[in-house]
Amino acid sequence: xxxxxxxxxxxxxxxxxxxxxxxxxxxxxxxxxxxxxxxxxxxxxxxxxxxxxxxxxxxxxxxxxxxxxxxxxxxxxxxxxxxxxxxxxxxxxxxxxxxxxxxxxxxxxxxxxxxxxxxxxxxxxxxxxxxxxxxxxxxxxxxxxxxxxxxxxxxxxxxxxxxxxxxxxxxxxxxxxxxxxxxxxxxxxxxxxxxxxxxxxxxxxxxxxxxxxxxxxxxxxxxxxxxxxxxxxxxxxxxxxxxxxxxxxxxxxxxxxxxxxxxxxxxxxxxxxxxxxxxxxxxxxxxxxxxxxxxxxxxxxxxxxxxxxxxxxxxxxxxxxxxxxxxxxxxxxxxxxxxxxxxxxxxxxxxxxxxxxxxxxxxxxxxxxxxxxxxxxx
Amino acid sequence: xxxxxxxxxxxxxxxxxxxxxxxxxxxxxxxxxxxxxxxxxxxxxxxxxxxxxxxxxxxxxxxxxxxxxxxxxxxxxxxxxxxxxxxxxxxxxxxxxxxxxxxxxxxxxxxxxxxxxxxxxxxxxxxxxxxxxxxxxxxxxxxxxxxxxxxxxxxxxxxxxxxxxxxxxxxxxxxxxxxxxxxxxxxxxxxxxxxxxxxxxxxxxxxxxxxxxxxxxxxxxxxxxxxxxxxxxxxxxxxxxxxxxxxxxxxxxxxxxxxxxxxxxxxxxx
Numbered sequence: 001x002x003x004x005x006x007x008x009x010x011x012x013x014x015x016x017x018x019x020x021x022x023x024x025x026x027x028x029x030x031x032x033x034x035x036x037x038x039x040x041x042x043x044x045x046x047x048x049x050x051x052x053x054x055x056x057x058x059x060x061x062x063x064x065x066x067x068x069x070x071x072x073x074x075x076x077x078x079x080x081x082x083x084x085x086x087x088x089x090x091x092x093x094x095x096x097x098x099x100x101x102x103x104x105x106x107x108x109x110x111x112x113x114x115x116x117x118x119x120x121x122x123x124x125x126x127x128x129x130x131x132x133x134x135x136x137x138x139x140x141x142x143x144x145x146x147x148x149x150x151x152x153x154x155x156x157x158x159x160x161x162x163x164x165x166x167x168x169x170x171x172x173x174x175x176x177x178x179x180x181x182x183x184x185x186x187x188x189x190x191x192x193x194x195x196x197x198x199x200x201x202x203x204x205x206x207x208x209x210x211x212x213x214x215x216x217x218x219x220x221x222x223x224x225x226x227x228x229x230x231x232x233x234x235x236x237x238x239x240x241x242x243x244x245x246x247x248x249x250x251x252x253x254x255x256x257x258x259x260x261x262x263x264x265x266x267x268x269x270x271x272x273x274x275x276x277x278x279x280x281x282x283x284x285x286x287x288x289x290x291x292x293x294x295x296x297x298x299x300x301x302x303x304x305x306x307x308x309x310x311x312x313x314x315x316x317x318x319x320x321x322x323x324x325x326x327x328x329x330x331x332x333x334x335x336x337x338x339x340x341x342x343x344x345x346x347x348x349x350x351x352x353x354x355x356x357x358x359x360x361x362x363x364x365x366x367x368x369x370x371x372x373x374x375x376x377x378x
Numbered sequence: 379x380x381x382x383x384x385x386x387x388x389x390x391x392x393x394x395x396x397x398x399x400x401x402x403x404x405x406x407x408x409x410x411x412x413x414x415x416x417x418x419x420x421x422x423x424x425x426x427x428x429x430x431x432x433x434x435x436x437x438x439x440x441x442x443x444x445x446x447x448x449x450x451x452x453x454x455x456x457x458x459x460x461x462x463x464x465x466x467x468x469x470x471x472x473x474x475x476x477x478x479x480x481x482x483x484x485x486x487x488x489x490x491x492x493x494x495x496x497x498x499x500x501x502x503x504x505x506x507x508x509x510x511x512x513x514x515x516x517x518x519x520x521x522x523x524x525x526x527x528x529x530x531x532x533x534x535x536x537x538x539x540x541x542x543x544x545x546x547x548x549x550x551x552x553x554x555x556x557x558x559x560x561x562x563x564x565x566x567x568x569x570x571x572x573x574x575x576x577x578x579x580x581x582x583x584x585x586x587x588x589x590x591x592x593x594x595x596x597x598x599x600x601x602x603x604x605x606x607x608x609x610x611x612x613x614x615x616x617x618x619x620x621x622x623x624x625x626x627x628x629x630x631x632x633x634x635x636x637x638x639x640x641x642x643x644x645x646x647x648x
Contacts, residue, residue: 136426136427137396137397137424137427137510138395138396138397138510138511139395139396139397143537169394169512169513170394170395170511170512170541170544170545172537172540172541175536175537175540176537219544219547219548220394220512220513220544220545220548221513221548221551223513250512251396251510251511251512252426252427252510253426253480253483253484272397274397276429276432276433276597276600277600277601278429278432278433281432282427285426285427285480286480288479288480289480289481334569335569337535338534338535338570338571339571341535341536341537342535342536342571342572
């Protein structure tokens with residue numbers, strides 16, 4: 001077993017004591033050295049052979065210190081600690097070689113999360129691909145799509161995937177996975193000012209080896225508890241926690257769906273073809289708004305659900321009607337999806353070779369391989 | 379102004395699950411009331427993606443945006459000339475279409491929309507309102523001003539029923555009179571493995587009225603642009619829709635013969 005030998009570098013006298021006590025109380029972790037002066041830690045610390053360094057990021061020279069610590073301790077994990085998390089500085093630290101960022105004072109659980117649980121593939125310094133699933137009207141099949149797509153992506157690539165259920169009044173993600181979550185987006189939003197990605201991680205509920213969910217509100221009135229600012233902070237943190245982040249938002253254009261779409265690398269317009277024939281107009285109306293983005297061609301993509309027959313001809317016909325490329329079509333599998341959802345299971349698992357599963361796996365492949373969208377396959 | 383103002387009945391169709399048939403049923407309720415000779419206004423307050431103009435093939439000159447502009451300029455002005463008329467074989471009612479542009483929809487103020495309704499309810503026997511499936515500021519204001527709220531549900535799969543339950547409970551917390559909120563089940567025998575009695579027990583409440591699933595008639599009606607109650611085909615769903623209207627107007631529905639005599643148009647020109 002590898003020893004977790006922690007060296008604490010903390011300029012603030014009070015924090016030095018407080019954090020030392022927390023580290024000493026944390027099982028499986030040993031505090032081997034502690035310094036107030038970073039120069040001392042650089043010059044003297046190696047005699048204690050630390051493999052984990054907690055480095056005070058409130059030090060004004062943090063960027064050059066990170067570089068030096070990295071050079072002197074090439075085999076140690078460096079965890080930055082600071083009084084407040086911010087997306088910009090945190091990504092600077094991670095890009096300069098830090099493993100992650102902890103808000104101080106941290107708890108033993110958070111420290112262990114930072115050391116173990118958070119050593120997922122995501123924390124490699126590369127930020128996640130963030131995707132928002134937008135639908136003009138409700139009942140688009142997007143919750144089903146997101147749930148199954150997340151599983152497909154993680155199984156295909158072994159990547160870590162986070163789902164954020166920001167459909168703030170009637171989010172169904174918890175139901176799809178049969179969860180009764182202790183913490184939801186409401187608690188995460190309440191606590192954002194005190195959170196870092198490491199501590200936000202505990203608000204996500206794991207549903208599979210590499211898939212976890214930040215569940216939605218439990219009742220509609222709680223929508224007021226999730227401010228747009230806190231949602232943006234959560235999305236920014238999630239970006240550093242996972243390799244893929246999938247966001248479910250309320251139907252239509254509202255502050256929530258707009259904020260999530262603005263922050264996403266890709267926004268999927270998801271619409272169910274339910275036979276009225278007017279869905280095309282709804283998509284076009286939505287596109288009128290999204291095409292005001294200069295880079296909309298790369299950022300806005302269309303997925304159609306309940307397409308029958310689910311063939312390349314149908315896809316091409318819809319592309320012609322809409323006047324915009326369609327990246328994915330999903331067949332009607334109402335009973336499979338309903339059966340799966342009612343049991344809290346994935347349609348993907350119940351019928352792995354069904355047309356529905358095939359289409360979802362195809363989409364997952366497209367997302368993970370970042371294939372060109374003008375490919376003629378479907 | 380000494381004349382006593384009479385405010386018409388406002389019936390709002392609301393749900394917390396999407397695609398439950400609010401638009402289709404509100405169109406048919408407006409049509410049936412008009413057929414029976416009442417003056418009727420149908421308002422599409424699914425502002426962003428409303429389908430009433432699509433279902434009825436309307437090409438409106440004015441939309442709710444124009445009505446809001448007018449009422450802001452002059453709260454007492456007559457809005458009726460700005461409504462869009464739908465007419466089919468002697469039956470006519472008027473429509474407030476949703477905005478032409480999405481950004482208009484996004485920027486309309488709920489207070490002004492309510493002012494439009496307050497103005498129009500003095501002119502009509504019935505105003506029928508179609509909404510979106512969420513508790514928005516506008517929808518809450520609409521629930522307040524409505525005489526009757528039809529909370530529409532379907533027996534679909536569990537997430538839908540969860541949302542109906544949460545929606546119904548939230549409605550109850552608003553403390554409206556219990557007979558103001560009416561639970562109506564649509565597409566009752568559609569393809570599902572969930573029993574109606576289970577839904578009733580989850581909701582803790584019986585349905586006020588039940589409409590059966592008739593996907594083919596409903597689709598044909600949407601495809602033809604003619605409401606079910608006006609297309610001359612007396613399907614089971616048509617009869618159930620008429621029965622629902624009869625319960626709302628507290629009388630049995632009238633036959634075709636009687637409606638011709640006192641249709642809404644004849645009332646205007648009397």
